[in-house]
Amino acid sequence: MSAKLNIIIITESIEVNDSSASKGRVALIQNLHKAGFQLKIYHYTRKPMALEGIACVAIKEQKGTLNYFLSKAQLLLKRFLGLNANQWVEKQFGFSFAFFNDSYSIIKALQKENPENFDWILTLSKAASFRPHKALLGLPQWHDKWLAYIHDPYPMHFYPRPYTWVEPGYYQKQEFFREVSKKAAFGVFPSKLLQEWMGSYYPDFLERGIVIPHQISENEIKTNSTLPTYFDAKKFTILHAGSLMKQRDPKGLVEGYALFLKKHPKAAAQTQLLFLGNNDYHAPYLNAQGAAIPSLYVSKGYVAYESVRAMQQEASVNVILEAKAEISPFLPGKFSHCIQVEKPILHLGPTLSETRRLLGNAYPYTAEIDAVQSIANHLHTLYDNWQQTKQQPPVAYADLKAYLGVNHLRDTLLNLT
Structure with a gap:
């Protein structure tokens, strides 16, 4: 052909x-x-x-x-x-x-x-x-x-x-x-x-x-997009971007973050946990937690795409949160965005999932969505890494970038018969 x-x-x-x-x-x-x-x-x-x-x-x-x-x-x-x-x-x-x-x-x-x-x-x-x-x-x-x-x-x-x-x-x-x-x-x-x-x-x-797979597109990312005032680029930022359907329960992440802060109280002034996107089902819980934890921010619904992409690029950790399940066959659309910006991904979801399969069995920052202690431990490790330079060391993701890129796409279609 x-x-x-x-x-x-x-x-x-x-x-x-x-x-x-x-x-x-x-x-x-x-x-x-x-x-x-x-x-x-x-x-x-x-x-x-x-x-x-x-x-x-x-x-x-x-x-x-x-x-x-x-x-x-x-x-x-x-x-x-x-x-x-x-x-x-x-x-x-x-x-x-x-x-x-x-x-x-x-x-x-x-x-x-x-x-x-x-x-x-x-x-x-x-x-x-x-x-x-x-x-x-x-x-x-x-x-x-x-x-x-x-x-x-x-x-x-x-x-x-x-x-x-x-x-x-x-x-x-x-x-x-x-x-x-x-x-x-x-x-x-x-x-x-x-x-x-x-x-x-x-x-x-x-x-x-x-x-x-969902593609990395260089056309999408705009490094000159303005960051919103609630995003403090000087802080250790844990970012979840995307709609929280009923089945995607953020409680484990919030409690893991609270436990991390309890064990490391000085981190409260240097960190922020952001939830961006529609969250109607979980809004009562998230708003209550936001009132109790000053460094927790919950958006009021949809956030402009260009703004989200700019924050993903500047975040210290990008979170992929899936449902509590035996299997998650979905590849989240934001997976390619998270790989593109070369920041650590905190994957909260089942072991048998496409995200976990692509990250590999040796990838360290994974947990079930309700594993509060494991989530707190991961946040501690990631925070310690960030503290060394006040900037999260980049993650190359070289193989995944190739998998999500143009050359692999071209080869896949050219090999069809």
Whole structure:
């Protein structure tokens, strides 16, 4: 296969500010471009968008279909009568009327393209949507060139415990993805454990699956971003950036930090623990702890992406906090950011996790999320290292940087047959 691959990409959004998922997808697109591949992007961002040096086409929403009118009628029922028919619709049909119309809109846009002009077609999604994947099922002429990117377990009842989500229309969603597993040329996963996890439900993903991890993108980091006033760059800073869902309990980290301060009271004036991002479920606990521990800061919801990236770069320790579980097949989107800034990572999560697998068995700063004593011990060690120069020694992460970088991405795709 030619080293100059021609790839058409279908993605729901290239607006990096709308979600962490879109940031990750754009980083992948940018690295595919850097790898020297010829790209054409069809995106459903609903507004004109551009990525430097890459051809981008905004997909037009089809507004003359029955599903379009039904979706709007459903919105009017909710707005004026307070009736939410979405659960009933999804139980009957598996998906919303809007989902069907959006997928059809993607099909209509792709009908202008000839599969013979491309080596691969890559479908990217976010959250639990997978509209581009639904569209591709309706375009069999693309199936032998289809790379179906699967960023999380799907449907949601396939999430490992403690996640216990079951969506309306779960059976139709399950069979939809069975069809994806059989029709796509390859399933693409950000983590090896996720490929194996999904392969346990859909065996075709084990036979025809590849791993493309979340990418390090040099375009993302801006060293001139202004740090917020609550971030004191002179202090030993422990930073958790990202949403705290119900299952990601910060209590162990907070108690470990409090225990560390109790054993080392002089550290109180030299340290800070920051939680950035949405934390609605844990807000009562975190706010109470923030009142009791002056060096604990909890943001009021979302923090601008550029500001978060600047703080990750200046933090002494970046925290990856996962659910209490037997397995965590996810590769957190911020993993590549944490590797890029070369600061120690404090991983709080199960031993059987993609983060732990990549960091390696010998990596020292790991613990279960409720292992308070171990967390306090790690903070003590990291603080002692920082105290020597008032700056955390960089961690090279050379192998991981290569794994998350352009050359590995290029080789992975060139080796596909």
